[in-house]
Amino acid sequence: MVARQSNFDESTVSGQHVVRASNDVNYRRHILPGLHAECPNCKAKMWIWERAERSPMSNPVFSTCCSKGKVKIPAIESPPEVILSLLTGNDQSFVQFRRSIRAYNNIFALASNGADPDRNLANGRQGVYTFRINGNIHHQIGPFLPPNGQERPRFAQIYIYDREMQIDHRRTIMQNLDESILRRIQDWLLANNQFAQTIQFAAERLRNEPEAELSIRISGSTSQNRRQYTAPSVRSGCHCLRTRK
Ligand SMILES: [Zn+2]
Numbered sequence: 001m002v003a004r005q006s007n008f009d010e011s012t013v014s015g016q017h018v019v020r021a022s023n024d025v026n027y028r029r030h031i032l033p034g035l036h037a038e039c040p041n042c043k044a045k046m047w048i049w050e051r052a053e054r055s056p057m058s059n060p061v062f063s064t065c066c067s068k069g070k071v072k073i074p075a076i077e078s079p080p081e082v083i084l085s086l087l088t089g090n091d092q093s094f095v096q097f098r099r100s101i102r103a104y105n106n107i108f109a110l111a112s113n114g115a116d117p118d119r120n121l122a123n124g125r126q127g128v129y130t131f132r133i134n135g136n137i138h139h140q141i142g143p144f145l146p147p148n149g150q151e152r153p154r155f156a157q158i159y160i161y162d163r164e165m166q167i168d169h170r171r172t173i174m175q176n177l178d179e180s181i182l183r184r185i186q187d188w189l190l191a192n193n194q195f196a197q198t199i200q201f202a203a204e205r206l207r208n209e210p211e212a213e214l215s216i217r218i219s220g221s222t223s224q225n226r227r228q229y230t231a232p233s234v235r236s237g238c239h240c241l242r243t244r245k
Contacts, residue, residue, distance in 0.1 A: 015030070017030055017031050017032060017033060018030055018031075032047070033047075035047055036048065037050075037051070037060055037062075039061075039062040039065050039066060040060075040061065040069075041061075041062075041065075041066050041068065041069030042065050042066035042069070042071075042073050044062070044065040044066070046060075046062050046064075046065065048060060050062060050064055052068065080188060080192070082184055082185065082188045083185075083188075086098070086181065086184075086185075093178050093180065093181060094181075096178060097178065097181050100176070100177065103174050103176075103177060104177060104181070104182075104185065106174075107170045107173060107174050107177065107182070108170075108185060108186070108189060109155055110141070110155055110156040110159070110195055110196075110199075111139035111140055111141045111155055111156065112139070112140045112154075112155055113137065113139065113140070114137070114138045114139060114140040115133040115135075115136075115137045115138070116133055116134045116135050117131060117132065117133050117134075118132040118133065118134065141155070141156060142154065142155065142156075142157065143157075144156070144157070144160070144199075144202070144214070144215075144216065145157065145160070152169060152172060152173065153169055154173075156195070156199055158170065159195075159196050159199040159200060159203075160199060160200075160202075160203040161203075163186065163187075163190070166186055167179065167182055167183060167186065170182055170186075194238050195218075195238050198216055198238045198239065198240050199216065201240050202214050202216055202240040205240065212242055213242065213243045214240055214241065214242055214243065215240075215241050215243045216238065216239070216240055216241075217238070217239050217240075217241055218238045219238075219239070
């Protein structure tokens with residue numbers, strides 16, 4: 001972190017890894033060396049100075065990652081083949097995909113993020129940007145059909161349309177995304193993602209029965225553990241229900 005605040009006392013920055021910027025003698029900064037150590041249990045990348053007390057430099061053990069192997073962390077599952085090739089391929093469009101990966105993620109999101117941030121802190125006017133919220137972070141899901149006056153569909157609403165229209169809407173919202181990559185991700189989602197499929201199913205029913213009132217219900221796991229994320233159980237899912245004819 002670069003210390004630039006007016007009340008900053010540069011003499012407080014000291015230690016082994018301090019450098020002074022050559023073009024500005026008025027501030028020093030810490031340059032952290034690479035993470036060259038590895039936890040022998042969970043394989044987390046660590047700084048050697050993070051090792052447990054009384055653990056030797058030559059054979060370090062770590063407790064801040066997995067409590068010296070007591071916590072077993074399951075390996076991250078490999079992504080589907082379509083995503084894996086985008087993440088690892090050398091094709092120029094794949095490289096571009098990785099540069100714009102957040103835009104691709106956003107354009108396929110079914111819901112927007114909702115939170116009540118503390119605006120006094122998260123104003124970016126002074127100090128380090130701090131994001132503090134009151135209450136829970138949640139997902140915002142709008143109405144199934146775009147309301148009157150809304151220019152174009154957003155988030156889950158895009159999934160109502162047929163494949164070509166979905167591509168058009170996504171490219172209208174974010175013009176710089178590669179059409180063939182959009183198509184690959186979209187095809188995979190429509191073939192595999194339960195939420196995307198349920199919306200497509202509901203849209204099909206609406207076309208056949210325009211008067212029907214449908215709702216999409218997402219049922220989550222009933223056992224709540226507020227201290228950790230609970231993976232959806234078999235009983236959870238996403239369903240299209242008729243509420244009234
Ligand atoms: Zn570990």
